[in-house]
Amino acid sequence: MIAHHLPILQIIIPLMSAPICLVLRHARIAWVLSLAVSWICLVISVSLLVKVLDGGAISYELGDWAAPWGIEYHIDTLNAFVLVIVTAVGAVVMLYAKASVEAEVPEERRYLFYTMLMLCLTGLLGITITGDAFNLFVFLEISSLSSYVLISMGRDRRALTAAYRYLILGTVGATFYIIGVGLMYMMTGTLNFADLATLIPSVADTRTIQVALGFLTVGLCLKLALFPLHMWLPNAYVYAPSAVTVFLASTATKVAVYALIRVIFTIFGAVDILDIVQVRNLLMTMAIIAMFFGSIVAIYQMNVKRMLAYSSIAQIGYMILGVSLDTLTGVAAGIIHLFNHAMMKGSLFMALGAVIYQIGSVHLDDMAGLGRKMPLTMAAFVVGGLSLIGVPLTVGFISKWYLIQAVLERGWWPIAIIIITTSLLAVIYVWRVVEIIYFRAPSGAAAVATEAPVSLVVPTWILIGATLYFGIDATTTLDVAIAAARALIGGGS
Amino acid sequence: MELVGLLNYWIVIVLMMTGFYIVISHGNLVKKIVGLNVFQVSVFLLYITMGKVHGGTAPILEEGIALYSNPLPHVLILTAIVVGVATTALGLALVVRISDAYGTIEDDEIDAMENND
Numbered sequence: 202m203i204a205h206h207l208p209i210l211q212i213i214i215p216l217m218s219a220p221i222c223l224v225l226r227h228a229r230i231a232w233v234l235s236l237a238v239s240w241i242c243l244v245i246s247v248s249l250l251v252k253v254l255d256g257g258a259i260s261y262e263l264g265d266w267a268a269p270w271g272i273e274y275h276i277d278t279l280n281a282f283v284l285v286i287v288t289a290v291g292a293v294v295m296l297y298a299k300a301s302v303e304a305e306v307p308e309e310r311r312y313l314f315y316t317m318l319m320l321c322l323t324g325l326l327g328i329t330i331t332g333d334a335f336n337l338f339v340f341l342e343i344s345s346l347s348s349y350v351l352i353s354m355g356r357d358r359r360a361l362t363a364a365y366r367y368l369i370l371g372t373v374g375a376t377f378y379i380i381g382v383g384l385m386y387m388m389t390g391t392l393n394f395a396d397l398a399t400l401i402p403s404v405a406d407t408r409t410i411q412v413a414l415g416f417l418t419v420g421l422c423l424k425l426a427l428f429p430l431h432m433w434l435p436n437a438y439v440y441a442p443s444a445v446t447v448f449l450a451s452t453a454t455k456v457a458v459y460a461l462i463r464v465i466f467t468i469f470g471a472v473d474i475l476d477i478v479q480v481r482n483l484l485m486t487m488a489i490i491a492m493f494f495g496s497i498v499a500i501y502q503m504n505v506k507r508m509l510a511y512s513s514i515a516q517i518g519y520m521i522l523g524v525s526l527d528t529l530t531g532v533a534a535g536i537i538h539l540f541n542h543a544m545m546k547g548s549l550f551m552a553l554g555a556v557i558y559q560i561g562s563v564h565l566d567d568m569a570g571l572g573r574k575m576p577l578t579m580a581a582f583v584v585g586g587l588s589l590i591g592v593p594l595t596v597g598f599i600s601k602w603y604l605i606q607a608v609l610e611r612g613w614w615p616i617a618i619i620i621i622t623t624s625l626l627a628v629i630y631v632w633r634v635v636e637i638i639y640f641r642a643p644s645g646a647a648a649v650a651t652e653a654p655v656s657l658v659v660p661t662w663i664l665i666g667a668t669l670y671f672g673i674d675a676t677t678t679l680d681v682a683i684a685a686a687r688a689l690i691g692g693g694s
Numbered sequence: 695m696e697l698v699g700l701l702n703y704w705i706v707i708v709l710m711m712t713g714f715y716i717v718i719s720h721g722n723l724v725k726k727i728v729g730l731n732v733f734q735v736s737v738f739l740l741y742i743t744m745g746k747v748h749g750g751t752a753p754i755l756e757e758g759i760a761l762y763s764n765p766l767p768h769v770l771i772l773t774a775i776v777v778g779v780a781t782t783a784l785g786l787a788l789v790v791r792i793s794d795a796y797g798t799i800e801d802d803e804i805d806a807m808e809n810n811d
Contacts, residue, residue, distance in 0.1 A: 335770050342777045346784055353788060358795035359808055365788045369717060372730055372781050379774060380737055386767065387744045 374423030443554025570643025
């Protein structure tokens with residue numbers, strides 16, 4: 202009986218825990234509750250994924266209202282996989298949050314922090330699980346509004362302006378999305394993804410639908426920070442509290458990529474509209490520019506957190522490139538990179554959070570010589586960095602291997618060369634950090650620094666463990682990604 | 695006639711572009727929020743207009759009423775209005791905090807201070 206209701210429990214449990222945290226007004230209890238809830242969510246999402254892999258897609262009708270009229274939660278391989286990514290990162294971040302938040306957020310605001318984190322988790326899970334276009338907008342705003350608050354909790358006053366700018370751009374993005382949904386509703390009279398997919402082909406040639414696709418794409422690209430719509434991302438990541446950066450960097454943009462995949466391959470899957478209005482070529486061009494731009498700008502950053510933020514922009518380029526290839530391997534490469542990037546970027550930002558905890562800065566000069574003072578944290582950073590580059594035995598290699606394979610299948614070898622070139626750029630920015638933390642004598646705060654507390658190191662190494670494990674034995678994640686891609690594009694090519 | 699029939703949509707476009715332009719061009723953080731509001735209101739109007747059926751009444755089950763407006767877009771936009779209010783409130787709250795921290799709410803002055811930080 203309870204198993205039948207898992208899809209709604211996935212949302213309801215974190216949603217209800219938020220007001221409870223608010224009412225309790227107690228930091229430690231709020232943390233324990235959030236930790237318990239995030240692990241329950243992980244268990245639910247894993248069991249949903251197992252169920253979907255065994256028995257195909259699950260459809261859950263809210264309040265037993267039949268699908269096109271009522272809101273439907275539709276879980277197939279793709280969103281079950283994304284649910285696991287979000288909840289897994291959420292669960293590990295909650296382990297990490299306690300020490301990090303105690304250092305960075307004032308006592309009286311901590312319970313609010315956990316309230317917002319739970320709301321953000323709810324929103325992200327809701328975007329992923331729902332099968333209804335308008336419901337997706339509501340969850341998008343729940344996750345966005347709570348993430349603005351979370352970002353503004355950073356210690357630096359620039360966190361406030363970063364949150365404000367994200368609020369403006371994020372709202373414009375969400376409003377664009379809702380305009381797109383409205384235009385689709387005008388032509389089809391439905392909001393259900395599956396229903397839209399069957400009705401769109403008959404009206405695909407109308408200007409309204411083409412404009413709708415434009416609005417949806419631009420709106421979602423703002424949320425996922427595709428170049429040149431990435432302006433909000435670097436400051437938001439840099440000035441947010443460490444735990445928030447970890448959480449947002451490894452989930453929020455991934456969920457937006459998922460939403461874009463849903464729009465392109467589910468709603469517009471049956472039409473050739475991608476060719477009509479050139480969305481695919483546009484996405485591919487922007488993805489390639491993002492790969493170059495992000496990597497090159499990252500090389501020049503002195504703040505390591507900002508460097509990783511720009512690297513995220515480049516990595517989002519890889520995901521969108523995979524998606525824009527529109528082949529089975531390409532989409533699978535994009536999907537698997539969602540998971541892989543979440544693991545490695547999460548662990549890298551966690552390592553930096555530990556550095557902030559110990560020396561209060563992530564400026565490159567302040568981090569000199571930390572390799573000897575904080576060996577475990579810095580070793581984690583190096584492994585994560587290697588994965589960003591795409592060195593074999595890490596998840597980064599798996600992503601790039603499949604991406605290059607997908608590009609070559611299409612015969613577009615110049616793009617393969619671009620992927621390798623941007624990986625070499627990643628070597629430069631990762632090496633810069635490695636050189637300074639290992640081969641320079643420590644000075645200032647770094648000279649007296651010690652290893653970070655266990656509660657920060659263990660979560661970091663859990664994600665690094667995942668980075669290595671799924672880099673060595675990628676059969677599980679690959680099977681899921683390929684199954685998801687096959688379901689999206691119907692086994693073609 | 696055509697022009698009059700599409701009047702609402704013309705208003706939507708004008709409001710949308712006005713709001714969007716204010717968001718982009720104004721340096722005052724409060725004015726940006728106002729622009730954002732105008733932008734969102736244009737979308738509310740878009741939804742409300744598309745739900746209207748010419749000659750239809752309110753969608754209430756009643757003897758003798760056959761033609762009524764589509765209630766769904768209207769209900770959707772109630773949700774969107776709530777979201778819009780929340781966004782405005784949060785945006786203004788952030789402006790208050792920014793004003794406390796920087797002593798100004800002009801974008802270029804804040805930029806100048808941030809470059810010195």
